[in-house]
Amino acid sequence: MASEQPDDRSTATQDNSVAIQVEDLTFRYPGQAAPALDRVSFSVARGEIFGLLGPSGAGKSTLQRVLTRQQRRFDGLVRVLGKPLADWRQDYFEVIGVGFELPNHYVKFTAVENLRFFASLYRRKCRDPLELLALVGLEHAAHKKVETFSKGMRMRLNFVRAIQHDPEILFLDEPTAGLDPVNARIVKRIVADLRRAGKTIVLTTHNMNDVDQLCDRVSFMVAGRFAAVDAPEALKARFGRHTVRVTHGRDTVDVDEFPLDGLADNTRFQAILKDGAVRTLHSQEASLDQVFSDVTGTSLDPAEEVA
Structure with missing residues (x-):
């Protein structure tokens, strides 16, 4: 597979309003007949919340791996903040934040110790850990070891870890999974506040309520392709019954x-x-669930993404 080298389109004048630009992105896992990503093209504007929806195996996780530079070999063009992805170095991780669906913490550390450790990996100044924990109602557990945390507490710690260095772009994977309604509303309010502050957010989720409440646009992904991309209300108006x-x-x-x-x-x-x-x-x-089913011929499966 070709390396992530920009083609002649990358020399064109770039629109500064675009945070992420993807053209003809293709990726195939070794030994697999069908590509995990099949000529995917889309863009995400600065200050936009872009929803990424699809059943397990649709290619969402593969797309995330490319955009977060975990997977660096692919065909096609990817630009982030006006620069080809291949031209970014370690400074890329200063401008993006990633919140994975499965939290990954040092469980023998306290919540504050976790945030301080990860903050030490950035050159830019990070927000005060106690302030961050208070944002999501974890101030009472600041000095408790993470091994004592429930799943919901770990998800909230995971979320503030992703935003602590004030990144320009956030990749959030199921940020409200495992949260009770009160804490889910808190996280969604923070996400909406980040967008108002000009942050760009790529939100991967199976939760249609989150999509309806947060996303400016949403993509329906199936079999490595985008079946439809538009604002949630526009999709419901166009395809809904x-x-x-x-x-x-x-x-x-x-x-x-x-x-x-x-x-x-x-x-x-x-x-x-x-x-x-x-x-x-x-x-x-019309509901987004119904529209997704009609457009893609599949239904959303809440099982964990494996693609």
Whole structure:
């Protein structure tokens, strides 16, 4: 496989509003017939939250490995902050932050000791660890060993470790996994605040609520390709099916659901109305889950990503 050398397109004038630019990115694992990434092209604007969705094996993790320079051999063009990925050196890790789905801490260290150790790896100044822990409600556990932490506590520590050096770009993988609703809201609020501060965030998740609440745009990935990329509301408007759900009946309750289009001419719907036994009538808006299934022909599997 070719090394990550820029082609002649890399000499073109770059748009400073673009944080990540990917063109025809292809990667194949040795011994595999099908590529894990198959001519993927997209861009992420500075200050944008870009969602990356797909079932297990779709290629999301492989794409993350390329963008975080864990996998450095591929075909195609990748630019980050206007520079070809091949031209970045160790300074790349000063400008990106990575929060993996599976936390990786030194469990014999305390929370503060973990943050101070990782802060020592950066040249740039990092935020105060006690301040960071307070952001996610871990100030009470600052001096406790991480081996005593629950999964949710480890996820919150993992999250603040990714943001402690104030990176320009964040790669977050399932940042709310294992969190209760209160702490999930806290993390999502911080993510939204980071975007308002101009940070660029690539969010990989199976959680459609997180996508709806946070993402400016979302990509649907399947079999190493992007099946669709757009704002969540635009995807729902373009691909979604709007329906009307009716519960009705006198002695027993029946439920029917009808497409909104052509409702006035739907004989079954008109018959239910004329019968006069309607109990409830609600419009049903399209969901991202349904749109994803329609567009890709697959459903999201909450199992851990293996690609």
